[in-house]
Amino acid sequence: xxxxxxxxxxxxxxxxxxxxxxxxxxxxxxxxxxxxxxxxxxxxxxxxxxxxxxxxxxxxxxxxxxxxxxxxxxxxxxxxxxxxxxxxxxxxxxxxxxxxxxxxxxxxxxxxxxxxxxxxxxxxxxxxxxxxxxxxxxxxxxxxxxxxxxxxxxxxxxxxxxxxxxxxxxxxxxxxxxxxxxxxxxxxxxxxxxxxxxxxxxxxxxxxxxxxxxxxxxxxxxxxxxxxxxxxxxxxxxxxxxxxxxxxxxxxxxxxxxxxxxxxxxxxx
Numbered sequence: 525x526x527x528x529x530x531x532x533x534x535x536x537x538x539x540x541x542x543x544x545x546x547x548x549x550x551x552x553x554x555x556x557x558x559x560x561x562x563x564x565x566x567x568x569x570x571x572x573x574x575x576x577x578x579x580x581x582x583x584x585x586x587x588x589x590x591x592x593x594x595x596x597x598x599x600x601x602x603x604x605x606x607x608x609x610x611x612x613x614x615x616x617x618x619x620x621x622x623x624x625x626x627x628x629x630x631x632x633x634x635x636x637x638x639x640x641x642x643x644x645x646x647x648x649x650x651x652x653x654x655x656x657x658x659x660x661x662x663x664x665x666x667x668x669x670x671x672x673x674x675x676x677x678x679x680x681x682x683x684x685x686x687x688x689x690x691x692x693x694x695x696x697x698x699x700x701x702x703x704x705x706x707x708x709x710x711x712x713x714x715x716x717x718x719x720x721x722x723x724x725x726x727x728x729x730x731x732x733x734x735x736x737x738x739x740x741x742x743x744x745x746x747x748x749x750x751x752x753x754x755x756x757x758x759x760x761x762x763x764x765x766x767x768x769x770x771x772x773x774x775x776x777x778x779x780x781x782x783x784x785x786x787x788x789x790x791x792x793x
Contacts, residue, residue, distance in 0.1 A: 539570075539654065541653070545681050552719075555757075557582050557661070558760070559756075565616055566617065570618050570658075574674075575624035576673075587615060597623065601670070642669070680714050681715055683695070685719065751774050
């Protein structure tokens with residue numbers, strides 16, 4: 525297939541959009557968004573990572589200095605900048621990013637009086653969606669208008685849950701928001717899956733959490749689990765996904781297995 529045919533193929537075929545969301549902190553949301561996106565790129569899927577978390581950790585996690593970028597997701601949401609002007613290539617194969625900036629902390633307030641405020645991100649990304657096989661959104665740790673924009677754009681929601689006490693804390697609020705968005709703005713929105721993170725199979729607590737999560741989300745829990753790993757925690761400080769920071773680490777194997785599981789589930793060839 526020549527380059528022109530490839531371009532036409534991607535313009536016709538709309539990329540799958542997965543929002544990674546959980547307003548509870550410390551569950552591996554951003555880590556999972558970054559490593560899923562990088563893993564999909566390694567699997568030769570053209571992938572866009574959208575960072576709309578004001579902390580910008582997904583942006584720095586792929587080696588982009590958010591202090592030096594000229595345009596960001598804030599400019600797309602608030603200032604009418606076209607998405608293609610805000611997308612940057614990373615150094616990692618088939619992985620682009622629409623980066624975050626600290627300005628996003630005020631985006632909910634700025635969006636409040638804008639027309640069609642729930643669909644601004646969707647309308648902006650629609651112009652580039654056909655270039656990608658997958659679009660992964662790292663959502664803010666809140667359920668405001670920025671997150672609603674992400675859910676209005678997304679096909680599915682991936683929910684990371686840590687294998688610790690109170691694992692399901694706050695999830696009823698997230699599921700309520702998903703139902704509202706599904707009813708009002710995005711009737712096709714579904715759950716991509718629930719990802720168990722910080723997994724340690726030696727602990728009885730871990731098995732109890734797994735059983736509890738499977739009761740809460742029947743048939744939606746990924747078979748891949750993400751182990752507790754110091755190397756996974758270290759990788760972002762080096763601006764690298766885990767598979768580029770330490771390919772031999774068990775966390776790298778897990779996120780590659782997850783990327784392949786997502787591809788199998790979506791039957792994207």
